[in-house]
Amino acid sequence: MTTTEPAPPVDGALGAASDEERPIGFGNLRRKEDPRLIRGMGHFVDDVQLPGMLHLAILRSPMAHAKIVSIDKSAAEAHPKVVAVITGEDLAAQGLAWMPTLSNDVQAVLATDKVRFQHQEVAFVVAEDRYSARDALELIEVDYEWIDPVVDVRKTMDPETPIIRDDLEGKTDNHIFDWETGDEAATKAVFDNADVVVKEEIIYPRVHPAPMETCGAVADVERVSGQLTLWCTTQAPHAHRTVYALVAGLPEHKIRVIAPDIGGGFGNKVPIYPGYVCAIVASLVIGKPVKWMEDRTENLVSTGFARDYVMEAEIAATKEGKIQAIRTNVLADHGAFNGVAAPTKYPAGFFGVFTGSYDIDAAYCKMQAVYTNKAPGGVAYACSFRITEAVYLVERIVDCLAYELEMDPAELRLKNFIQPEQFPYESKTGWVYDSGNYEPAMRKAMDMAGYEELRREQAEKRERGELMGIGISFFTEAVGAGPRKDMDILGLGMADGCELRIHPTGKAVVRLSVKTQGQGHETTFAQIISEETGIPPEDIDVIHGDTDNTPFGLGTYGSRSTPVSGAAAALVARKVRDKAQIIASGMLEASVADLQWDKGSFSVAGDPEKSVTIQDIAMKAHGAGDLPEGLEGGLEAQICYNPDNLTYPFGAYICVVDIDPGTAVVKVRRFIAVDDCGTQINPMIIEGQVHGGLADGVGMAMMEMISFDEDGNCLGGSLMDYLIPTALETPDWETGHTVTPSPHHPIGAKGVGESATVGSPPAVVNAIVDALKPYGIRHADMPLTPSRVWETMQGNHTPPI
Amino acid sequence: MQVNMTINGAEVSEEIEPRHLLVHFLRDQVGLTGTHWGCDTSNCGTCVVLIDGEPVKSCTTLAAMAGGHEVTTVEGLEQDGVLDPVQEGFMQCHGLQCGFCTPGMMLTARALLNNNPNPSEGVIREAISGQICRCTGYSTIVRSIQWAANHESAVTIGSSS
Numbered sequence: 001m002t003t004t005e006p007a008p009p010v011d012g013a014l015g016a017a018s019d020e021e022r023p024i025g026f027g028n029l030r031r032k033e034d035p036r037l038i039r040g041m042g043h044f045v046d047d048v049q050l051p052g053m054l055h056l057a058i059l060r061s062p063m064a065h066a067k068i069v070s071i072d073k074s075a076a077e078a079h080p081k082v083v084a085v086i087t088g089e090d091l092a093a094q095g096l097a098w099m100p101t102l103s104n105d106v107q108a109v110l111a112t113d114k115v116r117f118q119h120q121e122v123a124f125v126v127a128e129d130r131y132s133a134r135d136a137l138e139l140i141e142v143d144y145e146w147i148d149p150v151v152d153v154r155k156t157m158d159p160e161t162p163i164i165r166d167d168l169e170g171k172t173d174n175h176i177f178d179w180e181t182g183d184e185a186a187t188k189a190v191f192d193n194a195d196v197v198v199k200e201e202i203i204y205p206r207v208h209p210a211p212m213e214t215c216g217a218v219a220d221v222e223r224v225s226g227q228l229t230l231w232c233t234t235q236a237p238h239a240h241r242t243v244y245a246l247v248a249g250l251p252e253h254k255i256r257v258i259a260p261d262i263g264g265g266f267g268n269k270v271p272i273y274p275g276y277v278c279a280i281v282a283s284l285v286i287g288k289p290v291k292w293m294e295d296r297t298e299n300l301v302s303t304g305f306a307r308d309y310v311m312e313a314e315i316a317a318t319k320e321g322k323i324q325a326i327r328t329n330v331l332a333d334h335g336a337f338n339g340v341a342a343p344t345k346y347p348a349g350f351f352g353v354f355t356g357s358y359d360i361d362a363a364y365c366k367m368q369a370v371y372t373n374k375a376p377g378g379v380a381y382a383c384s385f386r387i388t389e390a391v392y393l394v395e396r397i398v399d400c401l402a403y404e405l406e407m408d409p410a411e412l413r414l415k416n417f418i419q420p421e422q423f424p425y426e427s428k429t430g431w432v433y434d435s436g437n438y439e440p441a442m443r444k445a446m447d448m449a450g451y452e453e454l455r456r457e458q459a460e461k462r463e464r465g466e467l468m469g470i471g472i473s474f475f476t477e478a479v480g481a482g483p484r485k486d487m488d489i490l491g492l493g494m495a496d497g498c499e500l501r502i503h504p505t506g507k508a509v510v511r512l513s514v515k516t517q518g519q520g521h522e523t524t525f526a527q528i529i530s531e532e533t534g535i536p537p538e539d540i541d542v543i544h545g546d547t548d549n550t551p552f553g554l555g556t557y558g559s560r561s562t563p564v565s566g567a568a569a570a571l572v573a574r575k576v577r578d579k580a581q582i583i584a585s586g587m588l589e590a591s592v593a594d595l596q597w598d599k600g601s602f603s604v605a606g607d608p609e610k611s612v613t614i615q616d617i618a619m620k621a622h623g624a625g626d627l628p629e630g631l632e633g634g635l636e637a638q639i640c641y642n643p644d645n646l647t648y649p650f651g652a653y654i655c656v657v658d659i660d661p662g663t664a665v666v667k668v669r670r671f672i673a674v675d676d677c678g679t680q681i682n683p684m685i686i687e688g689q690v691h692g693g694l695a696d697g698v699g700m701a702m703m704e705m706i707s708f709d710e711d712g713n714c715l716g717g718s719l720m721d722y723l724i725p726t727a728l729e730t731p732d733w734e735t736g737h738t739v740t741p742s743p744h745h746p747i748g749a750k751g752v753g754e755s756a757t758v759g760s761p762p763a764v765v766n767a768i769v770d771a772l773k774p775y776g777i778r779h780a781d782m783p784l785t786p787s788r789v790w791e792t793m794q795g796n797h798t799p800p801i
Numbered sequence: 802m803q804v805n806m807t808i809n810g811a812e813v814s815e816e817i818e819p820r821h822l823l824v825h826f827l828r829d830q831v832g833l834t835g836t837h838w839g840c841d842t843s844n845c846g847t848c849v850v851l852i853d854g855e856p857v858k859s860c861t862t863l864a865a866m867a868g869g870h871e872v873t874t875v876e877g878l879e880q881d882g883v884l885d886p887v888q889e890g891f892m893q894c895h896g897l898q899c900g901f902c903t904p905g906m907m908l909t910a911r912a913l914l915n916n917n918p919n920p921s922e923g924v925i926r927e928a929i930s931g932q933i934c935r936c937t938g939y940s941t942i943v944r945s946i947q948w949a950a951n952h953e954s955a956v957t958i959g960s961s962s
Binding site: 684 | 818825832836840878892937
């Protein structure tokens with residue numbers, strides 16, 4: 001069932017409840033994280049200061065592809081404040097020069113034979129202070145021998161192209177994998193008989209998550225016990241700990257990974273970076289704590305990028321606009337090492353959901369992934385494991401179809417939606433959409449936008465030669481990885497643990513395996529426990545980001561916290577409540593079956609005066625006197641939750657732009673977003689997540705791109721070159737929601753952290769292309785900067801890659 | 802070299818290298834880690850502090866340049882246990898998520914409201930346009946500052962007047 005009632009009234013804000021109106025459970029609640037953060041009392045990795053701590057800095061390659069002939073570190077070692085200078089050769093002697101990536105490839109910690117992307121790690125210096133460490137980098141002499149870099153993704157498989165990964169035995173080309181999904185023959189049959197076929201090459205350029213806090217770590221190895229404590233900017237502390245144990249041979253119980261406050265992640269803080277390993281090695285060798293904190297350039301040029309797909313898209317339809325099939329051929333640029341962080345069976349992530357929100361007859365995707373001389377990565381920037389690319393593909397090609405059919409893009413989408421009675425719906429590529437009701441969300445967005453009026457305004461403006469565009473995107477996501485029968489990363493199943501302990505006085509502590517990077521877990525998880533137990537959120541402490549003090553689980557990315565750990569939290573609370581009910585039956589001298597639960601207390605059915613609160617029960621569970629027979633004392637439980645399926649949030653987005661015909665500057669005038677993420681735990685936080693993702697969409701559509709010159713030099717190496725939207729490029733977002741609960745999630749919730757980042761780029765691009773319709777433009781590739789829009793208007797649009 | 806300045810009302814006198822950046826001086830030497838380091842190029846603004854009431858990017862300011870001046874960091878916004886309305890506004894209006902850009906945003910907001918107690922939305926957006934937030938999409942930051950403007954008491958923190 002879908003409900004569309006408006007959000008609760010707001011107080012000039014997104015609806016944070018005042019102190020007097022705090023919800024017991026779900027609702028708008030001010031965040032528990034905020035009091036420390038607004039005082040500057042957050043505790044981020046770079047805030048960690050330990051006695052005797054040394055500082056590590058990394059020397060990086062100036063070339064994209066070059067043989068390392070020699071390294072002379074003597075001058076650096078002679079620097080009075082330098083403690084150690086380590087090269088790849090030094091690491092190789094310990095068997096530590098290479099490490100596995102999250103995709104079963106290997107990546108150099110420090111280059112030994114050759115460098116494979118500009119700014120690759122070549123050596124590191126450990127010194128007494130930050131500045132001296134960087135001074136000493138200048139004193140290291142490296143002699144490189146140039147090799148032609150492989151930059152153009154379309155030429156990677158040409159016979160004369162240099163082989164990047166000659167470290168891999170028997171490797172004779174730059175190929176990584178081929179992958180396909182769907183039914184090729186059935187799809188061809190539909191295309192061969194279709195009234196209308198539209199083709200377009202659609203490029204999703206390389207972009208970067210660029211969280212405000214860069215990546216870094218402080219490693220502290222205690223010499224006698226061998227205990228390693230690692231403070232680290234990681235979204236997945238448990239997965240990292242296990243990988244360190246498997247790779248470095250450190251016993252897992254001697255590793256404690258602490259992810260303190262994290263200044264944004266967006267997938268950038270999922271991989272294990274060479275810098276983390278360098279810090280651990282340095283502390284191990286030197287016996288003192290070592291801090292590595294990258295600067296902004298290092299973050300942009302060497303850490304997990306996103307996208308970089310060249311997609312040939314085709315759509316087949318009847319002349320009335322019934323979509324029949326979608327087919328795509330994708331060339332994926334994975335950089336120099338395959339560092340994609342996706343479940344093992346899904347080398348292209350969840351790109352398979354490219355059939356979108358539409359009920360079609362056939363679909364097929366073929367993909368080839370290749371190495372280039374660029375930084376590794378690929379799955380990041382709130383992409384939901386490549387669903388950003390999938391949604392962009394389908395929402396762009398549907399608009400191309402609307403253009404050819406001369407149909408309204410809203411009408412075309414409404415005509416093709418999967419219908420509510422078809423859920424659970426199995427797509428032609430095998431994804432089982434759990435629940436959905438698309439038309440109400442679409443209609444609500446159109447109502448909020450005043451869609452008909454906007455089209456009238458556009459028609460009038462076109463008469464006057466003004467450029468106004470209206471862009472629509474309707475997305476369905478697949479988030480909450482995932483069922484362990486299908487999903488693992490490096491062999492680790494994607495289930496999540498959760499522990500709940502109720503103290504004698506009725507206060508509680510819940511321990512999570514996931515880790516917030518700004519999503520507000522300390523608030524929402526307290527609300528989930530509160531909803532299930534009736535304990536007020538302020539009485540519930542949420543512990544996360546510390547492997548010694550939380551149960552195992554795979555961390556926070558791919559919008560998986562609420563779908564997986566949120567379910568674990570609800571179920572662990574129910575487990576505690578079941579025990580509380582038995583204790584209550586003893587206290588009330590009634591049978592368990594005769595008790596009724598009223599958020600926070602059990603009472604005897606038909607005799608509401610006879611009741612005990614959860615706090616009374618907690619004291620009884622720990623107190624004197626007998627408990628019902630067979631029951632142990634205490635009131636706590638733990639669980640490991642394995643989801644049945646992913647959850648499928650969806651949304652309807654409408655963007656309105658104006659373009660100055662004289663300068664080609666695009667102004668995003670309005671952006672309307674209607675999201676459905678099922679049951680809402682904290683609407684204020686959901687709205688906030690949506691807002692952030694919408695800004696990402698404006699950024700990617702209009703300014704963000706990591707590009708390279710023909711020599712493989714990265715051209716997006718600072719925030720002067722890699723442009724991120726500010727308050728001036730973004731409008732005041734207009735948001736709404738519908739609620740279609742997930743049928744398999746204990747509280748009906750779906751993930752939402754990435755919905756807007758996934759859904760908004762096509763809305764912005766569709767709006768800009770729509771504005772350019774008078775120029776006969778059907779497609780233009782991101783980023784649509786003023787110069788690229790101008791070229792498009794002049795008929796000189798070129799792909800960004 | 803010796804540098805003397807007032808930080809959040811307290812006299813500070815420290816030995817520094819002439820090349821030390823103010824952001825590192827505040828964080829590593831004075832121990833005020835609420836000021837963050839984000840980009841080195843004056844683009845992101847997470848390092849913003851007030852010098853004599855004016856927002857300044859401390860990643861491109863030498864500590865020596867702050868000598869003889871009054872520096873206000875995020876730690877100086879709360880006075881005698883009372884939050885600045887800007888801090889209160891950010892909590893009320895969900896103006897922060899990861900909290901990394903927040904100190905700089907709040908200090909710019911404080912300087913703005915000291916000079917213009919009732920700024921329009923456009924003026925607020927202009928004022929924070931030298932700063933980047935990756936989480937909020939800015940609308941809630943704008944609302945937070947509007948909330949502060951509507952709940953302003955006689956706060957003059959960081960004001961040079």
